[in-house]
Amino acid sequence: MTLVNDGEVFRTEIRDFLSRAPKPEGLRDYGPTPTAADVEPGRQWHRYLADHGYTCLHWPREHSGADAPVTIQAIFAEECANAGVPRQLNITSVDLVGPVLIRFGTDQQKDRHLEPIRLGEHLWCQLFSEPDAGSDLAGVRTRAEKTDTGWRIDGQKVWSSAAASADYGVLLARTGPEKHRGLSMFIVPMHIDGVTVRPLLQIDGESKFNEVFFDGAQLSDDALIGEVGQGWEIALLTLGRERLTLGSQAVGMFRLYAQIVEAARDRGAIDGSLARSLTRLWARMWLMRYTWQRALDAGDLTSPAFSVLKLMASETERDLGDLATDVLGIDACVDPADNELVHHMLVGRAQTILGGTSEIQRNILGERVLGLPKEPR
Amino acid sequence: MTASLSAAESRELAQSVRAACNRLAPEEHVRAVAFDRDGAHRGFDPALWRALCGQVGVISIALPDELGGAGYGMTALGVVAHELGRALAPVPFVASVLATSLIVQTNWQPVAEQLAALAAGEITAAAAVCNANGEWGRDSTALTARRDGAGWFIDGKMRHVLGAGAAEMLVAVASIDGQREIFLVEAASDGVEVRPERVLDGTRPMAAVVLRGAPGLRLSDGPADATIELCVQRTLALLCAEQVGACERVLEIATDYARTRQQFGRPIGSFQAIKHRCADMLVDLEFARSASQAALQSADDDDGELSWRASMAKAVCSEALRNASHSNLQIHGGIGYTWEDSAHLYLKRARTDEVLLGGPGYHWDRLAAEAKLL
Numbered sequence: 093m094t095l096v097n098d099g100e101v102f103r104t105e106i107r108d109f110l111s112r113a114p115k116p117e118g119l120r121d122y123g124p125t126p127t128a129a130d131v132e133p134g135r136q137w138h139r140y141l142a143d144h145g146y147t148c149l150h151w152p153r154e155h156s157g158a159d160a161p162v163t164i165q166a167i168f169a170e171e172c173a174n175a176g177v178p179r180q181l182n183i184t185s186v187d188l189v190g191p192v193l194i195r196f197g198t199d200q201q202k203d204r205h206l207e208p209i210r211l212g213e214h215l216w217c218q219l220f221s222e223p224d225a226g227s228d229l230a231g232v233r234t235r236a237e238k239t240d241t242g243w244r245i246d247g248q249k250v251w252s253s254a255a256a257s258a259d260y261g262v263l264l265a266r267t268g269p270e271k272h273r274g275l276s277m278f279i280v281p282m283h284i285d286g287v288t289v290r291p292l293l294q295i296d297g298e299s300k301f302n303e304v305f306f307d308g309a310q311l312s313d314d315a316l317i318g319e320v321g322q323g324w325e326i327a328l329l330t331l332g333r334e335r336l337t338l339g340s341q342a343v344g345m346f347r348l349y350a351q352i353v354e355a356a357r358d359r360g361a362i363d364g365s366l367a368r369s370l371t372r373l374w375a376r377m378w379l380m381r382y383t384w385q386r387a388l389d390a391g392d393l394t395s396p397a398f399s400v401l402k403l404m405a406s407e408t409e410r411d412l413g414d415l416a417t418d419v420l421g422i423d424a425c426v427d428p429a430d431n432e433l434v435h436h437m438l439v440g441r442a443q444t445i446l447g448g449t450s451e452i453q454r455n456i457l458g459e460r461v462l463g464l465p466k467e468p469r
Numbered sequence: 470m471t472a473s474l475s476a477a478e479s480r481e482l483a484q485s486v487r488a489a490c491n492r493l494a495p496e497e498h499v500r501a502v503a504f505d506r507d508g509a510h511r512g513f514d515p516a517l518w519r520a521l522c523g524q525v526g527v528i529s530i531a532l533p534d535e536l537g538g539a540g541y542g543m544t545a546l547g548v549v550a551h552e553l554g555r556a557l558a559p560v561p562f563v564a565s566v567l568a569t570s571l572i573v574q575t576n577w578q579p580v581a582e583q584l585a586a587l588a589a590g591e592i593t594a595a596a597a598v599c600n601a602n603g604e605w606g607r608d609s610t611a612l613t614a615r616r617d618g619a620g621w622f623i624d625g626k627m628r629h630v631l632g633a634g635a636a637e638m639l640v641a642v643a644s645i646d647g648q649r650e651i652f653l654v655e656a657a658s659d660g661v662e663v664r665p666e667r668v669l670d671g672t673r674p675m676a677a678v679v680l681r682g683a684p685g686l687r688l689s690d691g692p693a694d695a696t697i698e699l700c701v702q703r704t705l706a707l708l709c710a711e712q713v714g715a716c717e718r719v720l721e722i723a724t725d726y727a728r729t730r731q732q733f734g735r736p737i738g739s740f741q742a743i744k745h746r747c748a749d750m751l752v753d754l755e756f757a758r759s760a761s762q763a764a765l766q767s768a769d770d771d772d773g774e775l776s777w778r779a780s781m782a783k784a785v786c787s788e789a790l791r792n793a794s795h796s797n798l799q800i801h802g803g804i805g806y807t808w809e810d811s812a813h814l815y816l817k818r819a820r821t822d823e824v825l826l827g828g829p830g831y832h833w834d835r836l837a838a839e840a841k842l843l
Contacts, residue, residue, distance in 0.1 A: 353842070362842055362843075364834070364843065367834075367837040367842040367843045368830075368833050368834065368837060370837070370840075370842055371833050371836050371837040371840060371842060372833065374840065375760075375781050375784070375785060375836065376756070378781075379756045379759045379760055379763075379781075379785065382759045382760075382762075382763055383755055383756070383758075383759045386758075386759055386762065396751060396754075396755060397755055397758075397759075400751060400752045400755045403748070403752055404752060404755075404756070451741070451745070453748075454741070454744065454745040454748035454749070455741065455744065455745075455748075457747075457748035457751050457752070458738070458744035458745065458747050458748045459744070461751060462720075462724045462747050462748070462751060463724065463728065464724060464727055464728060464736075464738035464739065464743075464744050464747060465728065465735070465736045465738055465739040466739060467739050467740065467741060467744070468735065468739065
């Protein structure tokens with residue numbers, strides 16, 4: 093009960109803080125990952141949040157975090173979405189790399205990297221997926237070979253968000269033949285020789301993800317995180333964290349929904365059939381948000397309510413993007429740069445792929461929640 | 470002001486209802502009571518109902534203190550409903566809740582004795598609140614009331630009245646000069662004809678009710694639209710909790726089968742075609758659980774949100790249970806189409822619950838209207 097009360101007090105406090113905070117020029121709610129143009133305003137904004145104690149809420153106090161429960165993190169995410177600002181420079185640095193270093197890093201690695209992440213000085217990217225290791229992530233082939241002074245890296249990564257702007261990356265690479273035990277995790281400075289980043293142009297014209305090529309890049313011995321062979325275990329820790337704040341997406345969805353209804357009214361397009369489609373989708377958004385709240389209140393991070401959130405959120409977001417263009421009629425054919433609703437139709441296609449495809453999500457629900465047997469591999 | 474159950478108390482209540490259902494309403498008993506092939510079934514097990522009312526207090530739990538109830542709210546009743554739904558318990562829970570809540574919301578003092586008998590499970594009541602076809606609508610009623618001397622007399626007929634076949638009392642919504650009011654009619658009175666119907670789901674027995682100048686006790690003291698609406702919405706929230714319980718059980722049955730049934734040398738649940746279907750059932754179930762809980766919570770909080778939440782819940786839970794019961798049957802293959810398998814019991818429950826008190830289409834449109842889209 094006190095938690096809920098504290099939560100509401102915190103909500104008021106943070107709403108007040110966000111409304112008064114000076115916004116750097118060019119700042120927009122760019123989502124979990126900034127484009128190249130978003131990085132500078134994003135960094136300034138992150139620094140302002142950090143100076144007021146609002147970054148790295150889930151980190152332990154000894155690393156200048158707030159040791160905040162999930163409810164508080166969730167409220168913060170939602171209020172940022174409400175205010176139309178990002179809640180941090182990018183998700184990889186604070187939410188994925190931070191906890192990995194805190195759990196598996198050496199004292200030296202923590203001292204060197206955590207504070208610059210907290211202050212937004214260093215932007216990190218994830219170097220996990222490869223052209224031949226997407227859904228089957230453990231199939232990575234990028235090699236890390238032991239040398240006298242450290243490690244030599246050769247191979248190729250892909251879908252690395254913000255790699256072109258990143259100062260560091262966490263790299264999942266092969267150090268042995270066994271599928272899972274042959275993987276290790278490394279820290280890679282992105283500007284060393286032998287690392288080449290090539291931005292990929294997305295279907296919506298933006299460029300958030302990248303290809304990264306390794307051609308004999310040299311890492312020192314202290315680049316290894318944890319033990320040799322511990323890479324898969326570390327990678328798993330980073331997956332699934334996003335569910336904690338997924339419900340905050342509902343804020344953006346409701347905003348888009350309002351735009352869709354307005355566009356439909358402007359065109360006189362609302363008939364019984366469209367009204368029912370809109371209502372169904374509104375209900376799914378509302379229930380996604382409520383399910384998230386229900387899971388948070390129950391406090392069990394392994395509950396089915398938490399497990400279904402990623403699938404609920406991404407498919408609802410996809411369908412919202414599709415409905416956005418359904419109301420436009422003939423205007424669905426215009427340049428996405430000129431019409432936000434058309435842009436959302438395109439972005440919707442990404443939702444069911446990024447962060448684990450819907451097909452992989454269904455496997456996870458079937459196997460880990462419902463206890464169905466694994467498929468033959 | 471309703472008292473609320475702690476999480477531990479909710480679990481305890483759920484366990485006691487589940488234990489009673491496991492003991493007194495296993496599947497073979499449900500079949501004997503509701504799906505007897507000789508057609509002699511009544512769809513209602515008085516002994517089970519008395520046990521649930523007497524030992525667990527499934528009706529009295531939500532009655533106010535002054536009526537000898539526990540004063541707990543709809544969320545507590547929702548816990549009961551969930552378990553009854555899982556078991557497809559052949560008891561007149563939904564009908565009784567609607568009938569008793571209509572009585573409690575009016576001048577119940579003259580019928581306090583009957584109310585106590587209802588809560589104890591000694592007698593049952595059915596509510597006649599729909600149009601002549603048995604369809605729920607905001608303004609519908611098929612019955613009219615007229616005054617003659619000191620008494621009121623009711624005329625009209627209504628199909629598909631849930632639980633009316635076994636009910637000793639009927640709570641009837643009848644109009645006086647076009648205004649709907651609430652009456653109590655003894656089923657044994659002159660002028661009352663109750664004809665049990667042949668139904669799809671034997672655990673949801675229904676009857677056609679024909680009233681020809683049947684004497685009725687007027688419980689309301691003026692137009693009762695708001696009261697009727699409130700009672701129906703609360704009943705919808707509970708019906709949804711039953712649907713969620715049934716949906717949860719159907720998913721268990723489907724995954725149990727998918728884990729054990731072998732084809733091509735391995736369990737069929739290892740194939741994505743089956744596994745993904747089960748995952749979709751899980752997502753639908755969690756959506757439905759949220760919808761039902763949100764409606765029950767609003768009923769207790771009296772926060773003015775119950776109307777739209779009840780409609781949303783009815784639409785979402787109906788569709789979830791319908792889809793789950795279809796998927797379960799499909800996953801079972803040929804065996805799922807046999808009388809011996811339980812798949813059809815849940816399918817028939819799903820298709821019946823779906824159309825009671827308004828189908829998904831009706832409730833989606835109501836929700837659209839609340840959002841000013843229609």
